[in-house]
Amino acid sequence: MTGREREMGREEGIREVEMEEKGSVEGDLEGQRDHEVVDDDGKPKRTGTMWTASAHIITAVIGSGVLSLAWAMSQLGWIAGPVTLLLFSIITFYTSSLLADCYRTSDPISGKRNYTYIDAVKSNLGGIQLWLCGLCQYVNLFGVAVGYTITASISAAAVHKSNCFHNRGHGADCSVTDSKYMVAFGVVQIFLSQLPDFHKLWWLSILAAIMSLVYSSIAVGLSLARIISGTVGKTSLTGTEVGVDIDSAQKVWKAFQALGDIAFAYSYSMILIEIQDTLRSSPAENKVMKRASFIGVSTTTTFYILCGCLGYATFGNHAPGNILTGFGFYEPYWLVNIANVCIVVHLLGAYQVFCQPLYAAVERWIAKKCPNLQILTHEHPLMVNKHFRCRINIFRLTWRTVFVAISTLLAILMPFFNDVLAFLGAVGFWPLTVHFPIEMYISQKNITKFTSRWIALKSLSFLCFLVSLAAACASTEGVIKALHHYIPFKTKS
Template sequence: MGEDRRMMVEKESAALDVEVSRNEEFDDDGRPRRTGTVWTASAHIVTAVIGSGVLSLAWSMSQLGWIAGPVTLFLFSIITFFTSSLLTNCYRAPHPVTGKRNYTYMEAVRSNLGATQVWLCGICQYVNLIGTAIGYTITASISAAAISKASCFHKKGHEADCSVADTFYMVGFGVIQIFLSQLPNFHELWWLSILAAVMSLTYSFIAIGLSMAKIISGNTGKTSITGVEVGVDVDSAQKVWKACQALGDIAFAYSYSMLLIEIQDTLKSPPAENKVMKKASFIGVSTTTTFYFLCGCLGYAAFGNKAPGNILTGFGFYEPFWLIDLANICVIIHLVGAFQVYSQPLFAAFETWTARKYPDVKFLTHEIPLITSKRLKFKLNMFRLVWRTIFVVLCTVLAIVFPFFNDVVGFIGAVGFWPLTVYFPIEMYIQQKKIRKYSGKWISMQLLSIVCLLVTLAATIGSVEGVWDSLRSYKPFSE
């Protein structure tokens, strides 16, 4: 009897150990335990926010001038942080701490606003993600071409013909992304995001330093309170279009709300995910805003109303060529990571949908183990290989067809800013808190949404006009 009792206790103990081990490996939803912290989330945000958008801010400042430019930057940062804080409470529903997890932005919209608005959210989010991937392909190729030009001028002299085709570098960037796109999910990108965040801070520092050196040298351009001058730099119509496009560029520079829920889903708990994400958002937005003000204001002070669309191209290809090359290398490395940060949510959404639609098709779900060591494991999925490769190829082709940096950046920022950064977070907050219609808080929220909608419409119109104007003189695949 005593022996049976001892064996029973040992079995119960073993079962308990297995259960404890399982609890250590999996979260409350049965998925592998999340390990993200406020710092990894901040790295994801910095990687997503300080992207190619920072390179166009000096140009945006030149269109808006010394008053409207800094004020617009500040207002966009406040609005982005405010609405992001609202969005962090939507990760779990109905309660922001104990509710059911929402793994994607679309699931958060479905939980809080119902199925009728999910399609609108999905279209806005995925069009923006695809557009950003295209924009990053364009930017990376511009930086790679700049490195090639600088090396050529250094070796052959400043009078040499060092023209290069961006198309070749777009294809090279696409090949790299085909390989990186085989990473199974967003959770495995923490190391790439940290590396990319370091790179983004590095090239921002270099741009700031070169701008300061240009200002100190006294070789600066003309600036003004209102930016580019009508009748001198542009005509009245161009002034309006370019000012609207500048708003889109600034909106693009602050676009990361579409990824917030996916980033929040990487955080371990406790502490509560919404509290950690609010801290990460504050760190990320504060860091990026500081760099934006420095890059935008110092860049405008250095180049004046003739500020280039990409600030790094304004310093020429000569001396100090090694420093400018270093900055462009950092841009490329950063965008390699940022492309994945923006693409992985789209990958996950499409693959989850196909797996649910065709659960019995082994081609969709079968994993082939390639690396099985304890420290590094990698499984190849043929469906993932095929469709993600097609996605990268399409993004590369579209980047070759529309290689207009400022115009594309402005359009992407304009299209995504109001619905994803403002409208849905505000509507979900109103629904969660049961805010009474036509109350003071409800009216103030709706006014903020309407103002941001008007800004988005103006920026979209300006960017579309810029793309159309560029298309009239561009011949795709000619380089």
């Protein structure tokens, strides 16, 4: 081999090494880019933070339930009312902390992810518990959709009545059916329901959380103003008085119904795992979720105590079911209007926060049954203008529209504010907020039967079961009584 040939061989070898090194670097960079856009489970990188999770929680917790707390306080009185609020907040935060540790199986940092509440129950309990959890969660999520449609329509109708009285005088007939507002709310939800998944809701949750804080603050401010002016109702240590306000049987039923209203006001555990699945993986999701739960529950409890106690002090034992309607439709009509508009906007977002997990569950189930059905995955691009584009999935559009239509129809047929809220709270609180988190915690930690810790956890679960059972019975009795004088599509507020 000549010197020229040897020189050419060396140059070729150098080029090959350089190409290999370049390929290796490009491969490393590509792998790094892939690592940056996907999580350890291969799904798109989660970007949620403690603040977005807190916004989701506040959106879910401060809902229509806060409006009924003055009424609940009037049934329980100055002693049992605040104590019950604090106990529910402590129990909710404690069991939410147990549930946050169930997001990953075995190890809270590197274990397999559970994307939904039902996945967590399946990993830790399985069997009949899985079916019971699915039934409780999805029935409750559907019920929340109905309840929020009712509440939003009542607030929208209140704005109409307030403007009517202001323009036509206080003696005018400004009664209005809530049905048309329920239909309008449903139409807007059809559009919002096309958001593809829970991860796209962060902006709507932040907006809804702000709205909830605004109308809660207005309710507190109006209550304070009336207390300062001296125009307040009669209150007592035990709430409504037997023989004066109601009879003894009604006292018991309404006290139990008040417990259901308070339970509903703290119901967000059913979507806690779904919220946690939006968090970025560092720091550990369970630690971030516990901090977010503390922020969410402490914030809402503060507003609950203010709204409940000040509302009760304002209206006394005859507090209205919806605190904002108790301030009348006259003056300051504009401030009450702002509060009611904020309620409507908040419930537009809260509806989606609760319904997106239900949408996703149905779509996953059908995709599993029919994996080759193109209608499930094909996205049709829709360009509104050159700056805004979106994609429409035919199946998602069809089934979610049907869901919204059915929930709206049921709301029209059953618009009983307090009774519906109490029933939803009773049905969802014990199984989803208390029972399953405790059972999963016992299973995860291998807590031995009949030890002091096991007995304490089981006792807490049993006491909460009794509360839920009593509230369910009372709210059912309330719905039955309300049906006696209600005519669908004709009864006016």
